[in-house]
Amino acid sequence: MSALVMDDQTAAPDDLYQALVDAHEGLVDAESRQLNARLILLLANHVGDLAVLQEAAALARASVLHDRPDD
Amino acid sequence: MAQVYEHPIFPFTAPPELLEGRVGNAPVCVVGAGPVGLAIAIGLAARGIQVVLVDDDETVSHGSRLICISKRTLEIFDRLGASAGFAEKGVVWNKGRLFFGEDEVYSFDLLKEDGHQWPAFVNIQQYYAEDFLVRAAEHLPNLNIRWKSAVVGVEPSSDHVRLTMETPEGRYDLDADYVVACDGASSFVRRTLGLAFDGRTFQDRFLITDVTMQAEFPSERWFWFEPPFHEGQSALLHKQPDSVWRIDLQLDQSADPEVEGREENVRPRIERMLGVDAAFEIDWISLYTFRCQRLQRFTEGRIFFAGDSAHQVSPFGARGGNGGVQDADNLAWKLAAVINGDAPDALLASYDAERIPASDENILNSSRSTDFMTPKSQAVRDIRDAVLALARDHGFARRMVNSGRLSVPAVLDGSPLNTPDVGHFDGLMRPGAAALDAPVATSDSMGWLLHQFSGDFTVLLYLGDAHDALPDDWPHALPAMVNLLVIAPISGPGVIGDPEGNVRVRYDLMPGTVYLIRPDQHVAARTRAFSDMWLKGALARALGNGGDNA
Numbered sequence: 001m002s003a004l005v006m007d008d009q010t011a012a013p014d015d016l017y018q019a020l021v022d023a024h025e026g027l028v029d030a031e032s033r034q035l036n037a038r039l040i041l042l043l044a045n046h047v048g049d050l051a052v053l054q055e056a057a058a059l060a061r062a063s064v065l066h067d068r069p070d071d
Numbered sequence: 072m073a074q075v076y077e078h079p080i081f082p083f084t085a086p087p088e089l090l091e092g093r094v095g096n097a098p099v100c101v102v103g104a105g106p107v108g109l110a111i112a113i114g115l116a117a118r119g120i121q122v123v124l125v126d127d128d129e130t131v132s133h134g135s136r137l138i139c140i141s142k143r144t145l146e147i148f149d150r151l152g153a154s155a156g157f158a159e160k161g162v163v164w165n166k167g168r169l170f171f172g173e174d175e176v177y178s179f180d181l182l183k184e185d186g187h188q189w190p191a192f193v194n195i196q197q198y199y200a201e202d203f204l205v206r207a208a209e210h211l212p213n214l215n216i217r218w219k220s221a222v223v224g225v226e227p228s229s230d231h232v233r234l235t236m237e238t239p240e241g242r243y244d245l246d247a248d249y250v251v252a253c254d255g256a257s258s259f260v261r262r263t264l265g266l267a268f269d270g271r272t273f274q275d276r277f278l279i280t281d282v283t284m285q286a287e288f289p290s291e292r293w294f295w296f297e298p299p300f301h302e303g304q305s306a307l308l309h310k311q312p313d314s315v316w317r318i319d320l321q322l323d324q325s326a327d328p329e330v331e332g333r334e335e336n337v338r339p340r341i342e343r344m345l346g347v348d349a350a351f352e353i354d355w356i357s358l359y360t361f362r363c364q365r366l367q368r369f370t371e372g373r374i375f376f377a378g379d380s381a382h383q384v385s386p387f388g389a390r391g392g393n394g395g396v397q398d399a400d401n402l403a404w405k406l407a408a409v410i411n412g413d414a415p416d417a418l419l420a421s422y423d424a425e426r427i428p429a430s431d432e433n434i435l436n437s438s439r440s441t442d443f444m445t446p447k448s449q450a451v452r453d454i455r456d457a458v459l460a461l462a463r464d465h466g467f468a469r470r471m472v473n474s475g476r477l478s479v480p481a482v483l484d485g486s487p488l489n490t491p492d493v494g495h496f497d498g499l500m501r502p503g504a505a506a507l508d509a510p511v512a513t514s515d516s517m518g519w520l521l522h523q524f525s526g527d528f529t530v531l532l533y534l535g536d537a538h539d540a541l542p543d544d545w546p547h548a549l550p551a552m553v554n555l556l557v558i559a560p561i562s563g564p565g566v567i568g569d570p571e572g573n574v575r576v577r578y579d580l581m582p583g584t585v586y587l588i589r590p591d592q593h594v595a596a597r598t599r600a601f602s603d604m605w606l607k608g609a610l611a612r613a614l615g616n617g618g619d620n621a
Contacts, residue, residue, distance in 0.1 A: 013470040032450030
């Protein structure tokens with residue numbers, strides 16, 4: 001059984017997207033990459049459940065690999 | 072360039088002011104005969120107000136410009152007696168499709184339920200929209216349209232505004248008790264008053280092209296993020312009448328508008344999209360950047376601003392013209408009620424109180440759509456592209472994809488005209504909401520709920536049975552400006568039927584529930600426990616007499 005919640009969790013998706021965008025305001029690329037990494041760690045700690053984290057990571061990885069250009 | 076539509080020429084005729092060499096008078100002068108100015112002028116004239124509508128041109132819009140007419144705008148035009156042409160000529164659409172690269176990411180339906188007279192949108196060129204409105208306006212004896220009459224002077228004073236008009240036969244002055252400036256984004260009236268028009272300028276360039284072609288695309292809104300035919304950018308396709316298609320292509324910020332606007336440079340871009348063999352003619356090219364900005368106030372003494380003169384948005388979401396028509400609908404009944412002596416001047420203050428938040432909602436939504444299409448940094452582009460990639464499989468990400476949040480009527484939450492609910496209600500029809508349509512049964516046929524509301528206020532009473540008695544404390548006579556609409560499951564003498572229960576569900580009706588609906592068909596108040604006091608209080612509040620029922 002899936003532990004990762006895939007249902008819509010927010011009533012205001014545009015606000016959520018905007019909050020992520022706003023976090024990067026005025027940062028250079030290296031800082032943005034660090035922001036993303038730190039944001040992931042903060043949220044991972046908030047989630048706390050290793051199974052959920054692993055499932056999300058696997059899903060994100062599969063999605064990225066899906067877009068890898070064919071050699 | 073090919074043109075199917077023949078622009079009518081509306082002749083200039085010298086007004087009495089010129090013929091008699093005197094200063095004219097008018098209760099209201101509306102400046103600008105675009106869709107917003109026409110809607111206000113018709114709305115006022117239909118309520119018995121003498122209106123002079125001036126326009127510096129002698130025909131309707133050149134170029135198709137706005138094309139997406141929203142459900143709410145169609146409902147308003149229907150009330151203004153101008154909707155027939157939209158139903159006959161317009162291209163109906165409810166669905167949109169979104170593509171990312173080569174893949175369709177998802178599709179959406181803007182009108183998921185049956186039982187509405189009008190679709191989510193009708194596409195039609197702006198010149199048709201204005202043409203239909205002019206035809207409706209011409210029938211109104213109170214409405215005097217003056218073409219080739221440009222406002223060249225604005226002099227406000229305490230009890231009127233003096234406008235100077237320039238015409239082919241000379242200048243004259245007109246003293247208007249009220250002026251409604253619907254003279255567009257570069258409003259002369261606004262500039263003359265020196266009012267700040269502040270906001271955000273977007274650097275991104277967009278190329279709008281209208282092409283005539285025979286094509287098999289369905290009547291849907293198609294939007295591409297980074298399509299193979301237009302790498303790294305976005306593209307939008309809309310169908311219009313007369314086999315005309317609107318193609319909107321995002322360009323690099325560095326694009327030279329003079330170069331990119333040349334037909335020889337536009338044509339290859341369209342060919343990459345449609346295929347080199349596609350046969351098409353280019354009707355109209357416009358290259359633009361845009362701004363999201365508004366006036367601090369939409370009212371300056373006796374001058375009101377409506378539409379683009381008051382606020383400007385990006386085109387994504389069709390919130391410019393449709394938002395402007397909502398301004399018109401909001402202002403017309405209020406100004407008429409004040410001029411007719413039915414309401415205090417205080418009612419006019421609610422125009423700003425209601426339409427400024429609505430304008431901010433439109434600006435926020437159209438700014439965010441534009442930001443989603445044009446990420447401002449690599450980090451933001453990464454987030455955007457991640458949303459699009461996840462949207463292929465996951466509903467939560469689909470809801471974040473933003474190619475335009477399409478115009479819906481503003482809910483006037485927080486309006487001073489609203490009365491708090493008496494009793495508990497579910498559903499969307501809270502005070503401030505625009506009334507939803509639904510099919511209803513009259514004694515001999517089916518019709519639409521919105522047609523049952525009067526041009527003034529409507530008291531909607533729901534009965535469990537058409538033969539039930541009126542609630543206790545029902546007044547012998549309703550106040551002036553209020554008309555009664557009784558609804559029951561099955562129609563009866565003087566009672567409208569709701570056979571499918573759509574009205575009951577959409578308005579969360581129970582026997583004895585009463586709504587007060589404003590002339591612009593927004594909900595003013597609703598109660599589970601009717602009393603004569605409640606009605607008087609809610610009506611007074613909705614007419615700007617504020618506070619005594621709070």
